[in-house]
Amino acid sequence: MTVLAVSNLAKRYRRGGKAFAAVDDVSFEIGPAETLALAGPSGSGKSTIARLVLRLIEPDAGRVAFEGADFLALSGAALRARRARLQMVFQDPLAAFNPRATVAGVLGDPLRIHGIAPRAERPRRIAALLERVGLDAGLAVRAIHEISGGQRQRVAIARAIATRPSLIVLDEAVSALDVSVRGQILELLLDLQRQERIAYLFISHDLGVIRAVAHRVIILDAGRIAESGDARAVIANPRSAIGKALVAATPRLTRNRP
């Protein structure tokens, strides 16, 4: 069974009077508890695909099947209900949240909107979510702008898992984090995936991170799939020109290991 099946997706934009294909005939599937990475240079269509899958923008052509249903045909209450199962975490949680909201407010919203927990039960659920992502329950009363970047991204993950999703779109979700924090967040994501069988569409410009956490990778170039396959196999032996260029451009830490 697949969680997400995308077929022949296309999106064109106009820039300076000229039409160009941001996404051109892209097809892929993601299974339960699987991480599929999208890699590619700036402008290759990674984030546009994420926005199309989330229906933040509408495609010009193609199909998106989510949990077996035609996701593009949904509207109104049916779309809102299905969206609980498809969550997202972006690069900058400070931009994604109202900075003056409290952590409890940010986590309470999805519980209320999707009717997951009645008001009286919400504080307990919020405490459990915070604990699940490795944060102290006492953080609930703090404002989003008061906590650190790493804590904020954990709150973003807590919010994403609050509705028990089957798929989370992670768009450069660890790119802005310090390396010491990044490792902990990646471990948390993998732990959640193991426990809850969540699938990830993992968008990153960093092949080192992709190789560390993704099962499969798609390398995009100018909106098209240049190559795809097992993440480590593709990165070890890229066949496309863009794949070779991306691997060559990744800085190597040359250490004489014991």
Add this chain to the structure above:
Amino acid sequence: MTALLSISDLSVRYRRDGVEVAALKGISLDVEAGERLAIIGESGSGKSTLALAIAGLLAGSAKVEGRIDWTTPKSGSSHSFAPPSVLPEISPTRGEIGSSVAGSPLATLAIGESGRDSSISLQVGEMSGRTEGGATERDPAATGANLAPVLGRDIGFVFQDPSSSLDPVMPVGKQIAEVARTHLDLTWPQAFARAATLLDRVRLPDPGTTLRAYPHQLSGGQKQRVAIAAAIAAGPMLLIADEATSALDSIVQAEIVALIRRLVTEDGMTLIFISHDIALAATLADRIAVLRHGELVELGETDQILNAPRHAYTRSLLDAHLGLDAEPVLDRQGASA
């Protein structure tokens, strides 16, 4: 090697949300003439504050203690740095930077003379031998009586985001020419000719057309090439790149790093490369300084930092790097789909 600049016990404090924050705590560090020094650290380590302090760009409200002494090759003697006094000389488009630093208490840095004169004659010979498009090309008249380093003339600075460091309503050619005209005492036609040469040096296609382009017409990588061209337009002895490739994708980042390496070598410039990425820094630097919470944790040759780090924090940074040869986190957890 001789020190181009010598930082002694430098501390910088800011007020942020009514709370005083110590951004740098007693940093002492020599930057050798002609070396490529990387300053690395995580957010809040003080790496950008250090870069701004060296360039004399700290906000006027910053409280600064300690000193930065410069050994300027032209003068043959050491001079302390007095950043506020030189700021009016930077280009008119950067007026907002000048005004934000005006009246800075950084003048406290300019106390006394340093006693490093014994090393000077060697330095002069070294610099003139290596520098072609750089310091020796400058008209002494433009240098004037002020022997302390001038931002734009003696120090080139490249910021992370070229969209905010370039003027959006001025053609890029004029932004580069302006630096050359201001500091090299050129006429506008001479300065534009130099700008065209510089666009070619930073490998921008069709310099004649690009001269007239506005920043929004260029890609992020092209804009950063323009910013680099402007930074080196007056032939500075020191180039500071503060996260200059961090906003670019990996392919463009590699191109810009290669460009910086080539220009620094060709012009005999000293490079200070600020980065959060230890692997990227290691591809470029002779020495690496590791900062954490405003303190200098470790300073050493790149090879020593990578293979024999003395400080546990340096080791943790190295271990946290996810390279193309690292053991995947997937395997460490024994997880699989």
